[in-house]
Amino acid sequence: MRKLLLQAVLLAFLGLGLIFQPLSAAKSTILYKDQVAVIIYHHIDDDAKSGGTITAQLLKDQLTYLKSKGYQFITLKQFKAYMEGAPVPNNAVLVTFDDGYESFYVNAYPLLKQMRVPAVNFVITGDLDNPLASYIPSMSRDDIMEMTSDTNFTEFQCHSHHFHYKLPGGGAALVSRLVKDGVKETEEQYKQRVVSDTKACVGALSELYTEPVDSYAYPFGIYDKPAMEHIRQGGIKYAFTVVPEMATREVDRMQIPRIDAGNSGVSPERLHQAILRRVVTPMPPTSEVPLAETVGAIGGKVTQSHDGTVQIGFGAHNWSGAAGSTKLTAPDGRTLALHKPLTWKNNKIFITLKDLEQAVGGQIVYNPNVQSFALRQTIDTKP
Structure with missing residues (x-):
């Protein structure tokens, strides 16, 4: 028993x-x-x-x-x-x-x-x-x-x-x-x-x-x-x-x-x-990201030449630059100072995340589950 x-x-x-x-x-x-x-x-x-x-x-x-x-x-x-x-x-x-x-x-x-x-x-x-x-x-x-x-x-x-x-x-x-x-x-x-x-x-x-x-x-x-x-x-x-x-x-x-x-x-x-699908992974602002792929993921377009020059288009933001340069230039002559020069690696232009966010006017986040970048959908509250 x-x-x-x-x-x-x-x-x-x-x-x-x-x-x-x-x-x-x-x-x-x-x-x-x-x-x-x-x-x-x-x-x-x-x-x-x-x-x-x-x-x-x-x-x-x-x-x-x-x-x-x-x-x-x-x-x-x-x-x-x-x-x-x-x-x-x-x-x-x-x-x-x-x-x-x-x-x-x-x-x-x-x-x-x-x-x-x-x-x-x-x-x-x-x-x-x-x-x-x-x-x-x-x-x-x-x-x-x-x-x-x-x-x-x-x-x-x-x-x-x-x-x-x-x-x-x-x-x-x-x-x-x-x-x-x-x-x-x-x-x-x-x-x-x-x-x-x-x-x-x-x-x-x-x-x-x-x-x-x-x-x-x-x-x-x-x-x-x-x-x-x-x-x-x-x-x-x-x-x-x-x-x-x-x-x-x-x-x-x-x-x-x-x-x-x-x-x-x-x-x-x-x-x-x-x-x-909306999980984000923090990335250091100094992290370098591939310019064309990242801008494409958030809805913009990058035209890249073999000599290392690029044209960036995102909404009302349009910039041009070149590998090794520390600035981007707008069609009206305005310039955007970069914290780090554009880098040429494996036939691609790389830019720091912080600099790209300045160029497109918004916060960019990375989702590891879909392995892609996205732009935060918030309105700009800066004066």
């Missing part, structure tokens, strides 16, 4: 080992480090049909699959600490929702709570006064207070107070200048309107829970330099876009990218692959 019990215990132990082994292996898998995949959802509903709606089952399948692959879900608080220099777990994911729909409270939150997946919902606070009046019902103040008191990993931040609409001409309220009685608002009036709306949103959420309200998701993902500056003056430190890239410390705090997960066509496997 004792022998049978020992055998049963041994089999049970081995069985548990078989169960936990893949989970441990998945957790130890390093898909990427020192960066965060911020994913975005909107409406979670089993009956509604729209491009931004998925079922609760698909949400569960996506999150379960990501966990099985070794992704680690973090809180908004952890994300903000990472952006300011703190470490972040490998394969970090921040889950976000836009619009403050009631479906988050009814369909998403119970699942997130059960799976212990942190999330942040960007709320249109003007809808809190009459949550059932909106086209898609919104959460109430009581809903938000219940969730924040029930867990310490569900947060609520700003999606504007009254700016989630477009003007008759199609422009987003956040970036457009209003016209009343044929008179267009002045820049000062526009500034005050945006600052006031932002402060109203921050104030409304600050009354509901104790965490700092300092984050914002741009309505419709539309923003520009003035809008960024005005919401900053309204109390915002971190703003989220819909640009599908990985979030690293190098990105503008007011232009944090997010990867779409809330489309019915995004299967768990497809979401996993979408994240991997």
Whole structure:
């Protein structure tokens, strides 16, 4: 009898080992480090049909699959600490929702709570006064207070107070200048309107829970330099876009990218692959890269001659140079000083990454999974 019990215990132990082994292996898998995949959802509903709606089952399948692959879900608080220099777990994911729909409270939150997946919902606070009046019902103040008191990993931040609409001409309220009685608002009036709306949103959420309200998701993902500056003056430190890239410390705090997960066509496997396609590997600014291949990968063109001269074309940027030269020259005579001369190696011109970024006017990143370069899709905030 004792022998049978020992055998049963041994089999049970081995069985548990078989169960936990893949989970441990998945957790130890390093898909990427020192960066965060911020994913975005909107409406979670089993009956509604729209491009931004998925079922609760698909949400569960996506999150379960990501966990099985070794992704680690973090809180908004952890994300903000990472952006300011703190470490972040490998394969970090921040889950976000836009619009403050009631479906988050009814369909998403119970699942997130059960799976212990942190999330942040960007709320249109003007809808809190009459949550059932909106086209898609919104959460109430009581809903938000219940969730924040029930867990310490569900947060609520700003999606504007009254700016989630477009003007008759199609422009987003956040970036457009209003016209009343044929008179267009002045820049000062526009500034005050945006600052006031932002402060109203921050104030409304600050009354509901104790965490700092300092984050914002741009309505419709539309923003520009003035809008960024005005919401900053309204109390915002971190703003989220819909640009599908990985979030690293190098990105503008007011232009944090997010990867779409809330489309019915995004299967768990497809979401996993979408994240991997956007992983970036930091490269020292002094690293030399092949000029023609790198510019071609980001959408430009390089014409190279056998004598080592090159013509670079990228959007409105056009430059010419030569091997051994420490400058590039524009058609109008302007010159760009290089930190290191253009180098001729194996019949190719090489340029440092820092110099190429100056030439094309943007940050270039490398994705090891697809072995290619890409240009960050952020707007230039320099004066």
